Amino acid sequence: MGGPEPGSATASTDRRPWAGRRIVLGVTGGIAAYKVVQLARDLTRMGATVDVVPTRSARRFVGDISFEGVTGRPVRWDILESGRALDHIRLAREADLVCVAPATADFLARGAHGRADDLLSALLLATRAPVLLAPAMNDAMWEHPATQANVARLVELGYYLVGPAEGPLAYGEGAGAGRMEQPDVLLQHIGRALVGETRYSGRRVVVTAGPTREPVDPVRYLSNRSSGRMGFALAAAAWRRSAEVDLVAGPTVLEPPHGPRVHQVETGAEMKSAVRRLLADAELLIMAAAPADFRPAEVATLKIKKEAAPDVLSLEPAPDILRDTIPDRRTGSVVVGFALEMEEGEGNALRKLESKELDLVVLNRTGPRSGFDTETNEVTLLDRDGEAEPLPLLSKDEVAERILDRIERLMPFPDE
């Protein structure tokens, strides 16, 4: 059923924070119900055990078999099913999280009033797990004061509301606020709710990712093969740990993750000024980007003709962002850099730790499965005490989690 191939580098990793968790996925009767098959599938692929609980009207939108096909588990919906009368209590007790997507206006009303006339609403009352609701409805219904009052009550009751998003509504209804958040966005919010409070909660974190592009002329640039994947994984993982994340991203083909505030930049100079500005409030900087080390000394205003090219391209150093922003760092902030090395790894990485005044350096080996533009990475973490922690080949998502675990030990508590 999808997921990593057995024996692949990612098969042994945790797929945190979803793997091994029990999730009740409530589905109510809105057209967005068809998208929730994808969410059920994604959660299952991330290693969660997913029990789908549709309402009676949801079952008219999507058949039970679709959910059973992607979760490998029976769909539950009948509160009075013989022999299963205590299902709602058991499911509610065992769940690590309950997510209702889509949550219709009617379901929000019933949730706000504590109704318990079907399995899903009863479950909501019986659970002590975090509850995440993803509303979806017509925009006028969403804006109606009755719905807004119900939403306010649900927030008061401690439920997390995700969305609705702006966008195209049902056929013929145009666009507006009322669309269910996309399954990949819900997956991230579920991850964040599963993680809960951490040492990162509410702390300002700046992560850089991707390459920079240094223009040569109006149609050409110098760059490198960085995909941005490692920095995106770090930003996403820090956001799931409830940090306030600013992600400064160079140009990449990958979509930046949902959650962090994204600052798109192109050149090293732009990345430097974004980092400098954000550092004023940051408690942690993770410099996972691969900014260019050189740039053309002059940018041609017209496209360089091929006959002229060999003579015009002279290079100068591009800004070293980590080094240049040393004076902008807050006292007590933690700074983490990467060192991409092909040879003399540890020596070079430790030199960068010193010269760029880092607290931790992530030594990144380049190879077919590690380094730039790969799904996996093999890194060693080196700190100021010279302690080296080599990690095995892991998915970049898991490498990000391990780096954050390690940084957590370096971060002072606010009252320390």
Ligand code: CTP
């Ligand atoms: N870095 C930076 N600005 C640059 C180049 C690199 O801030 N112009 C940061 C990277 O984000 C990384 C660290 O510095 O966190 C080390 O990057 P790396 O490319 O390994 O080293 P360089 O300093 O570029 O040195 P060299 O190319 O000689 O290995």
